[in-house]
Amino acid sequence: MDAVTFGVLGAVTAGRGPHPLALKGLRHRAVLARLILARRRVVPVARLVEDLWETPPARAVGAVRTFVGDLRRALEPDRPPRAPARLLVTEGPGYALRAAPDAVDAWRFEAAVAEADRLPAAQAPDRLRAALAEWRGPAYAEFGTEDWARGERSRLTELRLRAVERRAELLVELGRAAEAVPDLDAHLTEHPWREESWRLLALALYRTGRQADALAVLRRARALLAGRLGIDPGPRLRRLEAGILAQDPELDPPGEPADAAARLWTRATEAYDRTVAAGARARLESTVGLLRSLAVTGGGGLEAAREHRMAAVQAAEETGDADLAARVIGAYDVPANWTRSDDPELARRIVEAAERTLAVLPGAPSADAARCRLLATVALESRGVRSPRGPRAAAEAEDIARRLDDPALLAFALNGVFMQSCTRAGLAPRRDAIGAELVTLGLRHGLVNHEVLGHLIRLQARAALADLTAADEHARAADRLAERHERPLVAVFTAWYRALREAVSAGSSIGSSIGPSDSPGSSGSSQDSAEAAYRSAAARLDGAGMPGLERGLLPLALLGLRLSLGRPARVDPRADWGPYRPWAEPFALLAEGRDTEARRALRALPEPPPDLLYEALCCAEAALALALGDRPALRRTYDRLLPAAGELAGAGSGLLTFGPVDGWLAAIRRALEE
DSSP states (O other), rough: OEEEEEEEESSSEEEETTTTTOOHHHHHHHHHHHHHHHTTTTEHHHHHHHOOSSSTTTTTHHHHHHHHHHHHHHOTTTTTTTTSSSSEEEEEEEEOOOTTSSHHHHHHHHHHHHHHHSSOTHHHHHHHHHHHHHHHBTTTGGGOOOHHHHHHHHHHHHHHHHHHHHHHHHHHHHHHHHHHHHHHHHHHHHHHTTTTHHHHHHHHHHHTHHHHEEEEHHHHHHHIIIIIIIOOOOHHHHHHHHHHHHTTTSSSOOTOTTTSSSHHEEEEEHHHHHHHHOOHHHHHHHHHHHHHHHHHTOOOHHHHHHHHHHHHHHHHHHHHHHHHHHHHHHTOOOOOSSSSSSHHHHHHHHHHHHHHHHHSSSSGGHHHHHHHHHHHHHHHTTTOOOOOOHHHHHHHHHHHHHHHHHHHHHHHHHHHHHHHHSSSSTTHHHHHHHHHHHHHHHHHOHHHHHHHHHHHHHHHHHHHHHHHHHHHHHHHHHHHHHHTTOOOOHHHHHHHHHHHHHHHHHHHHTTTSEEEEEEEESSSHHHHHHHHHHHHHTTTTSSSSHHHHTTTHHHHHHHHHHHHHHHOOOOOOOOGGGGGGGHHHHHHHHHHHHHHHHHHHTTTTEEEETTTTHHHHHHHHHHHHHTTTTTHHHHHHHHHGGGGTTSTTTTTGGGGOOOEEHHHHHHHHHHOOO
């Protein structure tokens, strides 16, 4: 029989081989956690009572003995009656857990970190990676507020943070700086106060030829430290910034000349203004290529690409050369998996430029590829806009790309088709097929960016279809590609997907009923865990350069969580609801007892925009209609949601969920039958 293993780097768990052990309630897990924390030493019963209850009940000692008995039966189910326990033993005034040194994930992690310090530098990063893989979440996750866990949680967390930074430092020193960038970027999203991580990220970027991004990172660090803590960067950060500005040879990658990739990237970035200002035809297309490369780095790179893109388009149009304008407009084929624009005004101007160019583009077959790229651009930039032009442009672009049999062109066109695949509910199977074809195209033809896009689209679609096992596989595949090819934005989406996973698990574990309710509905720990996951995912959006995704997403996710768990809606009208405010304000009015105004706001709601949150917003409207007993709104939302029967509402976003669509449909039917 497999030995029992324990986990505290995340939720407290116990298992035998691949099979988890049932640990019953929260206090059972608290006893187990407290014994693990003692590291095989005896914990007196009196201390357990003190730690488990702020005000112990009259029979607290008996309760502890009951918890221990239940744990023993779970840990040693084959132990004969009256035989002494071998794992959770009674000794003196209390109990001890005699776990093997490698049976607890926290102990294995500490041993691995210590071992990495003794290994040759070339072997240490892989050992640290394996050690960090032990972490599933915050240490002793359920007991974050308990005094007895606080010190150990802090110690383990600090050890993990140092391990992340030590691994990054080793990779940079070994000439593998590109491998360090994604982990450091994610690390700083969660822990922005660590100056050493900012220094390592800037140095790693510089050594991969991204001087502009390295300086942008240092500016972000300076602004954050000064703006939030009122302090200046430390001497190591200041020295690094000065060295980058001076292109100090000491900062160059090991074994590489001083004029390597960093110099090339710097010159290309600095040449941008000269290229556009001069209207240099031969260089305009390469400028868009530079912007495209900037965009996939995320954060400041994505914002810079948006800022300069329209200037390049205008410069191309001013030449009067329709072919050149078509190439410049259509060259920005940055894969996109979010169906709401980050800059609607810029998107509108890009669409107008594409339409102007389409109108004057020669009708000869030789212009078909340029026409396809312009149509795909129209489809992409019309995302989230309810108009027949976007779907029509997407279909035309796809037809041309298939006829020309150009894989890169088809991938670009399929991205446009995906952006126009949210015009109504229930289209997840169609999006799944698009994602599958993009993955195949990417694998066969080396289109890495579109291969990543395909996995993210399939993650979204399989989540909508409640096939979370397949969605998990696509999340892992996207993460692997992102790490290998330095695509930091991918981790934002996969972190949100894992938060969605927590929300689904919370709902599944309690079998909650859909819709507003005055009953307790879910266990507090289930909801708290899912809410914490959403908040952690939202923190990754800070500085990611994606306002179209970020604005309003967290409060909408928390609203969906409460409603999916059968809890009453709680809406903070002061929160940044962004584009979702029209669906939030009626809840606030209802909470204030202003039913008439809430009903008026409900009836004024527009149809949700054609994006990946269509079903989620339909459910928000349904919740309002159920609370107000508004029959016309109930019928409207029922008809809109019906094509998505069997799906998880909102999960097609890959970010959040309002629970099973079938639950909402059933609740609406019951209300209409009353």
